Amino acid sequence: MKKYSFDKSMIKVLLLEGVHENAVKYFKENGYQNIEYHKEALTDEALEEKLRNAHIIGIRSRTELRKDMLKKAPKLIAIGCFSIGTNQVDTREAKMLGIPVFNAPFSNTRSVAELVIAECIMLMRGIPEKNALAHNRVWLKSSGNAVEVRGKTLGIVGYGHIGSQVSILAESLGMNIVYYDILKKLTLGNAKPVCSLNELLKVSDTVTIHVPSTALTRNMISKEQVSIMKEGACLINASRGDVVDYKAVAEGLRTKHLAGAAADVFPVEPASNNEPFITELQEFSNVILTPHIGGNTVEAQANIGLEVAEKLVKFSDTGSTIGAVNFVEISLMQNTAKQRFLHIHKNVPGVLREVNNSFTSRGINISAEYLQTDPDIGYVILETESELDKSVLKELKNIRHTIKTRMVF
Numbered sequence: 001m002k003k004y005s006f007d008k009s010m011i012k013v014l015l016l017e018g019v020h021e022n023a024v025k026y027f028k029e030n031g032y033q034n035i036e037y038h039k040e041a042l043t044d045e046a047l048e049e050k051l052r053n054a055h056i057i058g059i060r061s062r063t064e065l066r067k068d069m070l071k072k073a074p075k076l077i078a079i080g081c082f083s084i085g086t087n088q089v090d091t092r093e094a095k096m097l098g099i100p101v102f103n104a105p106f107s108n109t110r111s112v113a114e115l116v117i118a119e120c121i122m123l124m125r126g127i128p129e130k131n132a133l134a135h136n137r138v139w140l141k142s143s144g145n146a147v148e149v150r151g152k153t154l155g156i157v158g159y160g161h162i163g164s165q166v167s168i169l170a171e172s173l174g175m176n177i178v179y180y181d182i183l184k185k186l187t188l189g190n191a192k193p194v195c196s197l198n199e200l201l202k203v204s205d206t207v208t209i210h211v212p213s214t215a216l217t218r219n220m221i222s223k224e225q226v227s228i229m230k231e232g233a234c235l236i237n238a239s240r241g242d243v244v245d246y247k248a249v250a251e252g253l254r255t256k257h258l259a260g261a262a263a264d265v266f267p268v269e270p271a272s273n274n275e276p277f278i279t280e281l282q283e284f285s286n287v288i289l290t291p292h293i294g295g296n297t298v299e300a301q302a303n304i305g306l307e308v309a310e311k312l313v314k315f316s317d318t319g320s321t322i323g324a325v326n327f328v329e330i331s332l333m334q335n336t337a338k339q340r341f342l343h344i345h346k347n348v349p350g351v352l353r354e355v356n357n358s359f360t361s362r363g364i365n366i367s368a369e370y371l372q373t374d375p376d377i378g379y380v381i382l383e384t385e386s387e388l389d390k391s392v393l394k395e396l397k398n399i400r401h402t403i404k405t406r407m408v409f
């Protein structure tokens, strides 16, 4: 018989903002029936009311879970952000309340990689300006500087999830790949690591950027880097807007040092579709501009739905916090012991002794114990082979500095 954390009909799952139906399906397949689904975000008042009884909440980017709101959610055990980022949640406060926050950081990797490949081909064929002219009734039938991507060199800056996917796809088109990363990476296919950004810029026909936004990457492509790029090279940025200095790129395009560019991300992006969008790249017809949609595909949404639901169910069923953005990580399979106790506490000396004492003082043998701590909290999972003794849970709850405790059996 399948073991559940507790009667699953008691676990209330609140899913907002029309998270993908994959999430609902996954919860149901795993025995969760008490699911409330809303297509839209709730008003603050409605959210507050629903949070009084919710054990698990799933949101996208419009629902904000700040300190005040979290304090009004006494039963909440986990938050799922069905998004890449988690800015909409006060993750530190959630941690201090013993609530892990999960997201889906890599669900749209493939979507971004495909867009980059398409842009690389379009730019190297000079399609954006021919397209713009054709829309203006101009017929520019010329082979001009149009080239095949086969045999050309693609320089990938940042060989992480997206960069390495781009590498695989580009290589299958016959491109030569060089990449630069600050960390040593497992090289895929025939890609070649280079030792410096400049080395990459010097040899690449197209350069594509896939680094995070950090102090080190801010404006990592500026005037100097553009000047080092090959004459007639193209630049693609689908990472973060502050990684590339677009003024320098505009200058490179104006002087025809660069043959084209594609940008999906910008230092200042409109907060909604109603706001105007301005960039120095708008004057160039050989630039592809997209409104930060590199990862926006049906498939990415479906992946996000499944990935976050899987993490929430796993945590609820087993206590596993793998993939939580704000929590110490413990990875465990489904419980095979008679009972599993989860105890989240402030990380102060003596708590663990009291936790253990709650078992040993009753003559209960602890068959396994897993502990992870950070400077703020401790998370311990204990397993026993004894028969259920509910008084243990009560005692665990009353230990000083306890944040949350529950049982999985």
Ligand code: NAI
Pocket: 084, 105, 106, 108, 109, 112, 157, 158, 159, 160, 161, 162, 163, 180, 181, 182, 183, 210, 211, 212, 213, 214, 216, 217, 238, 239, 240, 264, 265, 292, 293, 294, 295, 296
């Ligand atoms: P990742 O974390 O898997 O890979 C980033 C890579 O950059 C890592 O290998 C890291 O070592 C490397 N790196 C970091 N600093 C570096 C530096 N100074 N020089 C060279 N390499 C450096 O990240 P992932 O998932 O591949 O995402 C890459 C970027 O794409 C991120 O900025 C992310 O925000 C952005 N992104 C954009 C989307 C869009 O819609 N346009 C969608 C998804 C992600």
